[in-house]
Amino acid sequence: MNRRSLLLVTSSACALTIFDTNLVGVILPSLVAGLGGDYAQMAWVQSSFLLSFASLLMASGALSDRYGRRRMLTIGLCVFAFSALACSLAPTMVFLVSARVLQGVGAALLLAPALSIIGHAFREQHEAVQAWTTWGRLMGLTMVIAPLLSSSVGYLLGWRWAFGILAFAGAILVLAVPRVVHANRSDRVGAFDWCGALVFSLTLLAWTWGLINGPDVGWMSQWVVLAVLIGLAGLCVFITIELYQRKPMLELRLFRLPRFLAAVFAMFAYAASAQVMAALLPLYLQRGLDISFLWLGCALLPFSLGMFFAPSLTRRIAGRWDSLHLLAVGLAVIALGNTGLFMAARSGGVPEFLFSMAVLGAGGGFINGETQKAILGALPPEQTGMGAGISTTARFFGMLVGYAGLSAIMAQGVMTRLQMQVCGAEGANCQRLRQSFESILTGQYSDFLSGDQASARLADAVYRAGFSDLFAWAALIAVLAAGMCVMLCGRKGRKHVL
Template identity: 45%
Template sequence: MSTESRATMRVGGEVTPRPGLPVRAILLTASCGCAMTVLDTNIVAIVLPAIAHDLGARFADVEWVISTYVLCFASLLLPAGAIADRYGRRRVFLGGIAVFAIASLWCGLSSTAAMLSVARALQGVGAACLLAPALAIIGHTFHDEGERAKAWAIWGGMMGLTMVLAPILGGAIAFLLGWRWAFFVNLPICLALASAVVWFIDESRDAAARALDPAGIVFFAAAMFGITWGLINGQAHGWSSAPALTGFGGGVASLGVFLAVEARQPRPMLDLSLFRVPRFIGAVIAMFSYAAASQVMASLLPLYLQNGLGRAPLEAGFAMLPFALAMLIMPQAGRWLGRFLTSPQLLVLGLVLVSLGDLMIGLAARGQHGPAVLVGMLVLGSGGGLMNGETQKGIMGSVARDRAGMASGISTTARFSGILMGFATLSAIVAVVGRSSLLAGACATAAALCDRSRIFAEAVIAGDVPLAISGLPPDVRQAALDLAHTGYAAGFSAAVITASGIALASAVLVAFLMRPTPSLNETAAAPAANR
């Protein structure tokens, strides 16, 4: 029976064929579930300034709109996978679609920034329950090595295409319909996706699925939340303020408890013994740094294009194309380069390109050179695209085959943890440096602007430039608008140059940790997949 005319069902660890369902339909359905999570993240990044203006949000509020979603997403990926394996992948997939749809409706109806952030947190829960079972469904449908490679290639192509289309779609929605439709558009998509799941995907589960780890789930989420809370409140209230210190202290303490709990678990959510292998550590660092210095720019670049260069949302969406297209095309180039370079060498090359791209963007943003920013985005996207598939391969090739499931979960968690920590850290730099530049420039520009310098600076950093210049005398408005753009650009430049340094330092670490070693013990523990 050909793969085009059958689907597999795994119940209790047994695989049985079910005639009549094409596996390509299963692949496309599961891939669409994964693409939903990327689509939502990148569309929302385009409409953030409109959200800030409509809801009167401060910069910290804007940060939480992104951070609560990624926080719940990253924290729940590992447990969502375990729940899906234990209780049924199709069931959890459908549950994730339902939660995502309800949360999207709530997001679109939100009347305050706080309400929107809570709804986004629920949306992150739904996204985790979309992605984890969808990946498992693909993995358990395709068993032949060649078929599986083709399946993941199609999956990667769909994810890349989503990244290309999402900014343009977000810009069109903001221009034609308003920001609320960035969330309402999910409702018909979720309905169609749920119908496809019911029609094409059979229930499957794993009788040997690991037990849930409630303590691990709680303390990992608490660690991520605490550190994020500290970063967001640090830029808003001061790094020595009570909210910032409480967040950092609670986050670090929770991380310590999490590591202690996992070390004593017979079947932990995170197997710490994997981190005894330097090659594995290097691959995880590469994934985290790729996400924190490259993938996070899918959220930060649209803000700069609108708040720093003054582009309209639709213009900003199209201006993201150099970054998005490079991310789509370069994985193919990476497969060709894999004939000549080892996996660690490709990871180092990708990180160096990411560092160079970030540096080019940061320097161009400081001088407000729009075309040079686009060239930097092309270089950045090339490095990110080169790493996009190679990071997963590097992690999976650094562990024994029987630990592949755990390694895959760590890989995905490292990616989204990197996005969360990268966004929170770099956004804090944007706010601190940008605010300082705006406050200094306000009084040097005009007395009328000096009198309301703090309100002006806070509105610009939040992305609400119309509010920042409203009420100013007509002869001051153009100078204030120019200052708003250059001040935001100063903060963004500092953040992206910091990301460049992170990527370069990570390249050095990865090159050291993943260097060829003659150690037989390590070779046995981590069979290499150099190519």
């Protein structure tokens, strides 16, 4: 087996998920305009993918340990490629969202085994640093290429062809996997923990449904409260099941390790405050800074190039710095970048915004591979599938929470400011509020503006202010996570608990 080819193919499979997030962020406004969707449907195009993705990652990691990493990787790539093709042919928003759910299933089935294969093949400290640095740089390269390719293909051929790129890439990798990856699985014996996997998925489903729908139906509505209660009950049942399993899907004792816990939390925070910006920044650049679809990929270069070049710095100092110190520094840089975006969105300054994007991307790239290495390095080889499931669940649940939560903060900020500006103190013209809200958030200003320059300036100002709230909360998430890494860095624990 050529280990370099193995790393390239498995890392490319992981990159498909990053490509998807960037692609959808770029084409979303034109997609919504083409299919005639509203704000809720626009949010579900991204959230439905992340929902099924995050719900199944833990089960995918455990399944790859039991039934073979190569087998699960191949199945996941087939499902992903087929569903991407279905997205490109979608006639309605409902069909598209359904296909996105299936695409999230395929992404979960391919990502956890791909990471497990890398973690199992590169165990020594030196080669692990090199492998995860290469992995991180490929993720960064994907973030450079994806917006450029998506914007150019979407502009010239239409958004449907952008999904076709994913389908083609998935098909190529399906053919490559059997040639470079040997069939392997864990030596662990016993039946798969189907009950634990089902309860975990339903628990995550309930919580994420409440998170996504809370801004629309109200956080204290009976359905959101019921979803939260179901999630809490499911969590209690899941913990009980795993404690009494001889071979559990999730070894809960791992979370007794302070450093492991800090690495998982750092992964969550990195995804929620930095990686999620790949889906959110394109919206602001197109609507907040009025950058055309064709040039959107170029406008995203400061962020994506930071993601690409920063891992080389991590590689140089990884052997001299403690892993949690690296994570804390990266999260602090992410917080600094988001703070700069907050101030630039408030002032409307374009150079300041682009510079802050570069800072944010550099912070994300600095710790992208390090978070993965810190989590998988704490586990024995036979549990790398479980570790991949934990790390990827933390990553994409963080993206889901970040996308749904930060979007809700932005939407609430827009609604509050419109309430003051459109309705006024005496509630006049409030019948326009909902229409104005939908028009601004989906970027379809025409109905709201009606040729009125004052309305145009109001729409731009409200949209930028809503995004400034989003960036401020993202900075706070990164600061809290950096503080946790520093606090837990000095605590010692055994490398493995089993």
